[in-house]
Amino acid sequence: MVSLKRNNATEDTARARQRIKPTAVTMTPLRVSNVKSGETVHQQCLLIKGECPTFDNSDDDYISVKTSDSMKVAESSNNWPVYRGAWKALVLLAPGNNTITLSLHHAGGAQSTSSLLLVYQPLLQIPPLHLAIMVAKDSPLVIDCPPSKYGAISSAHNSLESVIAKFRMTAYMWQALTAEDMQQKELGRRTFRFEEEWTADTTSFQTFRANAEGATIMKSLPKLHIVRTEKTVAELRDANVAQQNPHARRPNELHEIFTRALKAYGGPFESGCRPVVAGLILDSCYSLDRNMILGHAALGCHQRNALSLGMFGSHLTYSWPRSMEEVSSCLLDATPPGETVGNDNGECVSMARACFIGQGAFLHEVGHAFGADHTEGIMKRGYSKGWGTQFLDHESLAISSKDHMQDDEAKWALQDVLRFKTLPHFRIPGDEPITKDFVNAEIQVKVDIDGEGEEWLCITSKAGLVDVKIQNGSHNISSNYSSPGYKYTVCDFRTRELSDFERSTPLEVSVLAQNGKERIIKNAWSFFKDRTFIRIPGSDVRLQKTSVKSSRLEEDDDEDNYIPWTALLNKANPNGNHIRASAIDLRVGCTFDGAVVYYVDGTYAHCGPTREHGQEHHFGGHASEQHDLPANAKIVKVEVNKSGGWSQGSLDGIRITLDDGVQWGEINSQYSDVNDIHVFEPDDGEVVVGFFGKHEKNGFTEEFGIITAPKDFVIPTAAYELPELKNNLVQTARPRPAADEDDMSEDIENTDGEDDDEMNSQDTM
Known part of the structure; x- marks a missing residue:
């Protein structure tokens, strides 16, 4: 009987073992993947995430997160779901050391635990x-x-x-x-x-x-x-x-x-x-x-x-x-x-x-x-x-x-x-100071040429580049400099790199700089037509051209739709003498109409069309402003508003700053935010010698830029006859108008209540 009973017990045990199904579990340890123990953070609420073992029938598994601080007065515990061995949780930290204890719960009990130390250091010196x-x-x-x-x-x-x-x-x-x-x-x-x-x-x-x-x-x-x-x-x-x-x-x-x-x-x-x-x-x-x-x-x-x-x-x-x-x-x-x-x-x-x-x-x-x-x-x-x-x-x-x-x-x-x-x-500890020059640094795109005569598309930003993409149909080039500590300021593409690209298909260039500014050019082939430099015959000097184009011009660069112009701050008279500019009138209303450069001999040049319907073109602009240009004054900054808020396409405003700090013009910032304002400043060793751009045939400004030359370089008289430098002169001299003289009938008021959320950096959800 005893022997039989022992055999029955053995058989029962064997049957029980057959009925018990083993619980499958992955061997992934419970761990935090996005923050390290001992790390210092500067925010009170922290998102932590990680991995954990995965069990069969784990629908009810969860992670409990318990937080305690160094004063032992703040202690809390919260539960967070687990899905396929992954989890996320929020924790609130107290200043100083915080101990985070993690526990994985399965089938009613804790299966594994882990902990880490986090140091919360508030930054009370930065604005909230x-x-x-x-x-x-x-x-x-x-x-x-x-x-x-x-x-x-x-x-x-x-x-x-x-x-x-x-x-x-x-x-x-x-x-x-x-x-x-x-x-x-x-x-x-x-x-x-x-x-x-x-x-x-x-x-x-x-x-x-x-x-x-x-x-x-x-x-x-x-x-x-x-x-x-x-x-x-x-x-x-x-x-x-x-x-x-x-x-x-x-x-x-x-x-x-x-x-x-x-x-x-x-x-x-x-x-x-x-x-x-x-x-x-x-x-x-x-x-x-x-x-x-x-x-x-x-x-x-x-x-x-x-x-x-x-x-x-x-x-x-x-x-x-x-x-x-x-x-x-x-x-x-x-x-x-x-x-x-x-x-x-x-x-x-x-x-x-x-x-x-x-x-x-x-x-x-x-x-x-x-x-x-x-x-x-x-x-x-x-x-x-x-x-x-x-x-x-x-x-x-x-x-x-x-x-x-x-x-x-x-x-x-x-x-x-x-x-x-x-x-x-x-800001966080260790940051370099953010300078105004860094914040305002623009993305410059231009075509240059090397000593062997090969052209190349040069993309630069003094703030540093993050990402540059070129797309042409099925052809793509991408250069990524996303690491924030690496300040790569120049990216160039030689024409041989673009030799397989179709000239009949737009060459779209997208650029992102380290200061968050972005520039998208719908068709960069136009830069090879409109070179961003001017060679001065008989010298190795190049005048540099830098501009901003309206979104409308970037999408449609058909030469027949726009009027190009140039206006220099000097001109040569028939005797070969140089006549300097004496004043600049910036013509702005609800949009950027244009500008007029006046010379000491009474003549003037249009930054825009000269003739319209057989008569001299007249710029409107109820917010226009002019200012004298002293003999030794230097233009140190030109700001142009690209928002296209009122006109739905063209540039919206302009402001000029001289080296003595004097400013004039109307930027029309109510139609934009800070990211729409493009700032042009001559490079070190350069001075502004003129302006250039394009106008739509309705008279609004579609492109505006500066022309710079090396300091102390005198443009030869013969160079003023170059097509790229020929002033957009109105030959009939007339007195400069008073600052408040205006033909309001030429200007159009905005009657739409400025209700476009994009114009005001605002939003309609």
Whole structure:
């Protein structure tokens, strides 16, 4: 019996072993892949990501992240999903040393753990991004909220206190995303910081609940300025200022109202402080009757020397997380918002997508406030489907993104982060000082010729080049210098490298510089026709030509459509004597009409057409300005506005600076942002000796540039007869007009209310 019983037990054990299916697991260790233990960071909210083992039936696996600081007073733990052995998590750091403990949980228990040390060093010497909420003077202090978000204090989402918590957590997510994106682009882990205050902690649900129960837990957190406007709720919700109303008469007015409210508030929002502000309009709402979102405008405007504001309505704020614990659930919530709240742009089909649109579109406007244009990624609505993938690894996000989104579409374009890097808000220790020359450095493209007579296309920037691409049908050349520490300033392509390219097909050149400036030339073959230098016969001297072309001219360089011209600052009379220029009249109205160079003998040359309909061409321009040119004066800078804002194509304005600091002209900056202003300065050892360009036959300026020569070089009299240097003279002398003389009938006023968001570096979402 004993022997039999022993045999039965042995058989039972064998059967049990056959029934147990081994759990498959990859051997990938639990680790962090984007930050090293001991690393010093300069932002409070950090995105960490890594890898971990993968188990069968791992749908419920998660990573717990526990953070403790060196004072042992700040300790929190949050859970984050795992997908196919990958995970992401957000952590909030305290100044000094922070210990991050990671644990992988599978089948109800911790399977592996890891830890790392991070040092958070705040950079209080750099300017912050300010956060502000604008409220009407009679505001009820609540926001739009679907029925599923209403409830007791533990789940309320529509109160001002909840809005503050949501805005704060959203700003943290912006900060973490930007730092990680910068790091991936090899620009260092840099991002904006926030103005902070000692206040009740809202970043953790545990502390949020404790605060509600009266046991207030304090912490240093981003400050939310509550800014009152003199406008009522009804005035803010006027359909005529609702940006999404196609019949709105004043769609940009909410931005002006917010700006005035900030300035009236004072403090950090004074223009002299050059603040950059992320502004939320509290009193936005969805009108069911009108089927329209009222009190909302998605607008952003950057002003380097004044207040810059990127603003958004609160109509999607209900979908944002209030605390770190809610980040995952808000980004994964598939619940439909319902019909009582606005479906912004028709994309808010779920709570999660509403969160994507609200947080991403708001950051888009903050991007404008920092100087970004409509480029790629975030500035091209890349957040609408891919926002969640930046913060979480999860199956539902992977499915929704498949075949629709690339991982980088919810990130900043390289051009934008290079511009951000020039701002003091994004500085990190070890940076070289950002000089005005670096910020203003232009991309120069010209054709030169070597000693053997071979032509080459030369691309330069004093700021350094990042990327140069040449495309000609199926032929492509690309030169990448994206490493930020490598300042490559010259890129050239010999004609033999272009010998296989089709001259009948446009030669498109795209250039990006280290200061974020971009230049796109639709057809560079024209540079080989219009050489950027002029040989002086009988010498080895070359005069250099540098210009900016309108977008219209870059797309259409048909010679029959444009009038070329040259106007030098000296001319030769029949006796061979040189006659100097005595004044320059810059003719600007709503666009750049042209200019007139006057000489001491009473003659003058047009920077533009000389004749029109058989008579002398007359330049309009209600904002025209002229100035005398003293005998020994030197032009040290010419600024030209390329925005094409009013004219939808031609150049918009001009300003000239002399070596004594005197400036005149009208740049028309209201039609542009800082990135549209092209600055021309002679190289060291060179002086400006004239101007050149092209005009469309309607009289507007399509190209304007400077001609420079070596200092102390006297252009020979015979050289003035060269076709490239022949002055565009009007032979009949006439007195110079008074500065305020103008024919207003020749000028066209802008009656469109300047409502194009692109013209004002603003945006309509």
